[in-house]
Amino acid sequence: MDFRRIDRFPPYVFSIVNDLKMRARRNGEDIVDLGMGNPDIPTPEAVVEKLKEAADNPRNHRYSASKGIPKLRAAICDHYERSWGIELDPETEAVATIGAKEGLSHLAWVLLEPGDSVMVPEPTYPIHTYSMILSGANVTSVPLSFQSDFFSEMVSAYERSQPKPRVLLCSFPHNPTSAVVDLDFFAQLVEFAKRRDMVIVHDLAYADLVYDEERAPSLLQVPGAKDVGIEFFSMSKSYSMAGWRLAFAVGNSELVGALTKLKSYLDYGVFQPIQIAGIIALNECTEVPKQIREIYRARRDTLCDGLDRIGWPITRPPATMFAWAEIPQDFQAMGSLEFAKYLVREAKVAVSPGVGFGKLGDNHVRFALVENEQRTRQAIRGIRRALEKGPPR
Numbered sequence: 001m002d003f004r005r006i007d008r009f010p011p012y013v014f015s016i017v018n019d020l021k022m023r024a025r026r027n028g029e030d031i032v033d034l035g036m037g038n039p040d041i042p043t044p045e046a047v048v049e050k051l052k053e054a055a056d057n058p059r060n061h062r063y064s065a066s067k068g069i070p071k072l073r074a075a076i077c078d079h080y081e082r083s084w085g086i087e088l089d090p091e092t093e094a095v096a097t098i099g100a101k102e103g104l105s106h107l108a109w110v111l112l113e114p115g116d117s118v119m120v121p122e123p124t125y126p127i128h129t130y131s132m133i134l135s136g137a138n139v140t141s142v143p144l145s146f147q148s149d150f151f152s153e154m155v156s157a158y159e160r161s162q163p164k165p166r167v168l169l170c171s172f173p174h175n176p177t178s179a180v181v182d183l184d185f186f187a188q189l190v191e192f193a194k195r196r197d198m199v200i201v202h203d204l205a206y207a208d209l210v211y212d213e214e215r216a217p218s219l220l221q222v223p224g225a226k227d228v229g230i231e232f233f234s235m236s237k238s239y240s241m242a243g244w245r246l247a248f249a250v251g252n253s254e255l256v257g258a259l260t261k262l263k264s265y266l267d268y269g270v271f272q273p274i275q276i277a278g279i280i281a282l283n284e285c286t287e288v289p290k291q292i293r294e295i296y297r298a299r300r301d302t303l304c305d306g307l308d309r310i311g312w313p314i315t316r317p318p319a320t321m322f323a324w325a326e327i328p329q330d331f332q333a334m335g336s337l338e339f340a341k342y343l344v345r346e347a348k349v350a351v352s353p354g355v356g357f358g359k360l361g362d363n364h365v366r367f368a369l370v371e372n373e374q375r376t377r378q379a380i381r382g383i384r385r386a387l388e389k390g391p392p393r
Contacts, residue, residue: 027113068096
């Protein structure tokens with residue numbers, strides 16, 4: 001049977017490592033899971049209590065508003081004004097989405113059609129590429145690393161593309177590499193897009209997980225950015241609300257309006273008690289993102305210091321809840337999938353193979369900072385044994 005839209009998808013390599021991990025656990029092995037970026041930090045208590053209260057009210061059991069209830073959209077706009085000094089109209093420049101993945105995927109439907117071209121960094125979070133592929137668009141990869149000049153790479157990718165890309169999708173701080181940019185970068189990007197009638201889609205999932213700054217810059221801080229740009233902000237990482245599936249698209253009113261119109265045909269919005277709880281998170285839990293950041297900072301330092309001690313030095317991530325680690329030289333010939341499988345077997349540690357984020361990631365693996373410091377030290381001890389054993393012959 002033909003499944004035409006997903007036939008372009010490669011095998012989902014993360015599931016291979018996950019299946020190996022689950023088999024090991026069923027056999028009684030203790031696997032430290034640093035693979036999937038699934039936050040283990042509890043959602044703030046005030047948010048959970050508000051959910052319970054709202055869920056007890058039968059009026060909240062009915063269909064909700066696809067675009068998000070008015071007070072929730074007002075709350076995200078207030079958050080942008082407090083955090084970045086950006087003014088947004090909650091009626092025309094903000095829409096709630098069922099997580100950022102849903103919003104990005106449906107935005108691609110209204111922006112692109114088969115034959116259109118879009119630029120996406122590589123390596124990158126898989127939905128950034130595959131949401132575009134699902135729309136039928138052709139994806140031009142833009143290499144991204146700590147050593148590269150992403151803006152220059154993007155210009156080169158644009159010039160060699162035919163047809164010329166209509167959209168650039170980017171995400172800073174970046175998953176998986178943890179790369180960050182400053183506001184000058186976004187200013188360059190906005191100017192470039194305006195001259196070429198392009199749309200910028202920015203995924204700001206890790207806005208608050210920046211270790212040497214208060215928070216990451218927003219694309220929309222650039223004067224005129226709303227002429228060409230739309231930005232996604234997620235509750236998943238900043239407020240540890242990953243399973244709640246609540247995010248927002250804000251920015252250009254035409255883009256927000258198009259996404260809102262499509263969503264009105266497809267869904268009735270997030271369960272209303274979740275939306276009500278989201279208001280509490282945005283309005284009352286202003287210190288929570290900082291507290292969450294410090295938990296991840298301690299885990300980051302434990303991981304990086306530990307890897308350094310056992311002879312696997314990696315770049316200390318400046319942001320996000322991930323560490324992007326080049327595979328040790330003696331193991332690079334294995335490739336990231338086989339190396340990740342090796343770590344499950346020999347170190348009892350699960351990581352994400354870099355090839356799952358694109359071919360350019362195949363000499364790296366990604367660590368997610370989703371285990372406490374004690375478990376992270378356990379992982380380091382296991383990795384040390386695996387590295388000392390050497391690559392399989």
